[in-house]
Amino acid sequence: MANNYVLVINPGSTTTKISIYQNETELAFEELRHEAQELAQFSRLADQLDFRYGIITKFLQQKNFSGSDFIAVVGRGGLLRPITGGTYRVSSAMIIDLTSGRYGVHASNLGGLLADKFAAALHIPAYIVDSVVTDEFQPVAYISGNAAIPRRSVFHALNQKAAARAVAAEQGWQYDEKNLIVVHMGGGVTVGAHQHGRVVDATNGLDGEGPFGPNRTGALPGLTTLQYVSDQKLNYADEVSLFVGEKAGLMSYFGTQNLDEIMAKVKSGNAFAKLVFKALAYQIAKEIGVFATVLTGQVDGIVLTGGMAFNDQLVALIKQRTAWIAPIFVHPGQSEMAALNHGVQLVLAGQAKAKDYLTESQKVAQKQAKYL
Numbered sequence: 001m002a003n004n005y006v007l008v009i010n011p012g013s014t015t016t017k018i019s020i021y022q023n024e025t026e027l028a029f030e031e032l033r034h035e036a037q038e039l040a041q042f043s044r045l046a047d048q049l050d051f052r053y054g055i056i057t058k059f060l061q062q063k064n065f066s067g068s069d070f071i072a073v074v075g076r077g078g079l080l081r082p083i084t085g086g087t088y089r090v091s092s093a094m095i096i097d098l099t100s101g102r103y104g105v106h107a108s109n110l111g112g113l114l115a116d117k118f119a120a121a122l123h124i125p126a127y128i129v130d131s132v133v134t135d136e137f138q139p140v141a142y143i144s145g146n147a148a149i150p151r152r153s154v155f156h157a158l159n160q161k162a163a164a165r166a167v168a169a170e171q172g173w174q175y176d177e178k179n180l181i182v183v184h185m186g187g188g189v190t191v192g193a194h195q196h197g198r199v200v201d202a203t204n205g206l207d208g209e210g211p212f213g214p215n216r217t218g219a220l221p222g223l224t225t226l227q228y229v230s231d232q233k234l235n236y237a238d239e240v241s242l243f244v245g246e247k248a249g250l251m252s253y254f255g256t257q258n259l260d261e262i263m264a265k266v267k268s269g270n271a272f273a274k275l276v277f278k279a280l281a282y283q284i285a286k287e288i289g290v291f292a293t294v295l296t297g298q299v300d301g302i303v304l305t306g307g308m309a310f311n312d313q314l315v316a317l318i319k320q321r322t323a324w325i326a327p328i329f330v331h332p333g334q335s336e337m338a339a340l341n342h343g344v345q346l347v348l349a350g351q352a353k354a355k356d357y358l359t360e361s362q363k364v365a366q367k368q369a370k371y372l
């Protein structure tokens with residue numbers, strides 16, 4: 001007899017997070033950290049599927065959960081065609097796009113794929129919620145400055161929205177009546193302008209925009225980067241994506257993306273580590289300033305979230321430069337597991353309808369076609 005449990009799977013670039021929910025109650029949670037060397041054994045992202053599936057299966061066995069306990073599985077939504085936010089049934093078109101990497105390669109692609117694999121084994125439905133390609137951009141945000149290259153919405157939509165809603169609730173605000181700048185500081189860092197509940201612009205966390213992060217480049221000097229790629233004869237499919245993601249950011253300077261290890265260098269007086277750490281805070285603060293202009297200075301709050309928001313020194317440095325803009329709310333870690341589960345519970349309770357991937361992507365494509 002099913003226990004009405006929902007299995008929540010959240011693959012990030014540095015972690016696999018797993019939760020079991022019954023209604024809105026989290027019964028179990030596990031965060032498995034992956035060191036870069038551990039993942040380096042897999043040459044392609046798709047090769048990590050069985051490895052991460054095995055870890056999750058082991059977790060379920062250790063906690064004595066049985067397959068028949070579950071009524072649904074939900075994974076973090078990855079790089080798909082641009083779509084609206086919400087809960088989606090994992091479909092065959094989605095599986096093809098996530099597997100091929102046609103819209104980009106990132107650990108979040110494994111969310112839908114892992115959910116699909118568990119759904120097939122347990123005979124239950126699979127969903128994704130608020131994918132990283134959730135697109136609520138205002139028209140002007142699509143323009144990059146070169147007609148050949150439109151901007152696209154790729155950010156930590158799930159956690160940015162969940163953290164913004166949590167802060168709004170704590171303050172007694174309605175999320176869709178306020179203007180917030182939300183900064184997710186994870187393996188990659190993204191900054192979003194949440195205008196009355198719509199993310200009208202956000203830095204692209206994968207293509208090289210905004211601040212750098214533990215394993216991700218931010219904006220790079222364009223021509224110099226193209227020259228480097230050409231000089232080094234970097235191949236796009238493997239080497240270029242590693243150059244801007246996975247091996248970039250703090251990883252490129254120190255060979256580690258673990259902030260605690262970098263803080264140990266800072267504390268031991270390593271001048272270069274101090275400089276790069278200051279630059280991390282500087283770039284994040286600078287982008288918050290940029291996004292204050294997106295909201296024409298009408299900013300009700302700045303929300304700092306993600307794993308790096310646990311680092312008090314980083315938060316203090318960001319505050320020093322940005323506290324004049326708006327009150328700062330620190331919401332460390334992630335609310336992604338609760339948000340993934342909530343999206344599925346709404347569908348299971350009949351309070352929301354699961355969206356269809358191809359239908360929604362066509363809607364967004366029609367909206368974009370007006371401007372691009």
Ligand SMILES: Nc1ncnc2c1ncn2[C@@H]1O[C@H](COP(=O)(O)OP(=O)(O)O)[C@@H](O)[C@H]1O
Nearest residue numbers: 012013014015186187214257258259307308310
């Ligand atoms: N409790 C913590 N204290 C300090 N730094 C942390 C903490 N948790 C995570 N980090 C750092 O945050 C970064 C990863 O953020 P996280 O949001 O966990 O990653 P992901 O994007 O993979 O989910 C890493 O640099 C990690 O070292």
Ligand SMILES: CCCC(=O)OP(=O)(O)O
Nearest residue numbers: 012013155186187188205
């Ligand atoms: C912006 C895409 C999502 C992302 O960067 O996630 P991680 O920080 O988990 O790598």
